[in-house]
Amino acid sequence: MSLIVYVRDRDFYFLHSGKEKVSGIFETDQDISGFLKENKISNVTLVFSRPSIFVRTLEFPFSSLKKISQVLLEELAPLFPVPADELEFSWYVVSREKSKTTVSVLAIEKSKVEKWLKHRISHKFKLKICFEPFILSNYVSKTALLNTFLLIFVDGNYLARYTVKNNIIIESSSSYFDPDTIDSAITEKINQNQAKLPVICLGDVSTGKFQGCRTINLRRDELSSSFLFSVFESLPTLSVEPAFKLYPVRHVEIVLNPTIIAGIILYLAVVSLMFRPYLTANQVQMKVNEINRQLEETFRAAF
Secondary structure, three states: OEEEEOOOOOOOOEEEEEOOEEEEOOOOOHHHEEEEHHHHHHHEEEEOOOOOOOOEEEEEEOOOHHHHHHHHHHHHHHHHOOOOOHHEEEEEEEEOOOOOEEEEEEEEEEEHHHHHHHHHHHHEEEEEEEEEHHHHHHHHHHHHHOOOOOEEEEEEEEEEEEEOOOOEEEEEEEEEEEOOOHHHHHHHHOOOOOOOOEEEEEOOOOOOOOOOOEEHHHHHHOOOOOHHHHHHHHHEEEEEEEOOOOOOOOOOOOOOHHHHHHHHHHHHHHHHHHHHHHHHHHHHHHHHHHHHHHHHHHHHHHH
């Protein structure tokens, strides 16, 4: 059985097993543990929403991806509200020229993943981490047969906006709105389409409600906790991976192997034993020289 968990302001979940569908919200860690005990979960897909992702765009005056990977972590460190060692990073190329490369960096808090890693150890399931922007972009690309578009995703009072060019997410933003103001917020997002891209409205939007956009309707059961799960139901073969290569940002850590440490200590001990006679001989010779000097001074004084 596969469980999808959508991490936003809360942890929404969806379990689909044959004809049976279960959807809801995990309020506490105890809720998660109890649910996993009750259901034999073999796979968990953890989907991070746009508000749960830190996104930064950086530009480098060179095109070498290897060089970018070497300096990226140092460049990123001051750009986030939490320490870099508390984040997991991924990045991809937005545009690349001979003398300039623009990359987009995604970061999620490790603490939000670690609790699921603990559950994975206890309940023995496979864990996959993916991102809302890539899932929605892949869905529109498959269903609307577009690779360049402006996507507006509405899920209750949540609104996300993605600019996609050649299946690469160029820009993204999200926010929460009061039910009375969300229609005007959608209209504003549509009017901000200065590049005149095809506009796709996905989710909790009625067909024909907004001018200048194409609406993709999603069926949602009354018990479903999010329209994102309707995307998975509508296209079961949907890929959660982006259409472009996603690179990890690795923290450089020095790991000392106990075997290597023991070998170094043993080597130093052998070297010290080998040089001990030489050091002892030097000390004896110094004492002999000192005695000879004293004898010579005594002889001179007596003479």
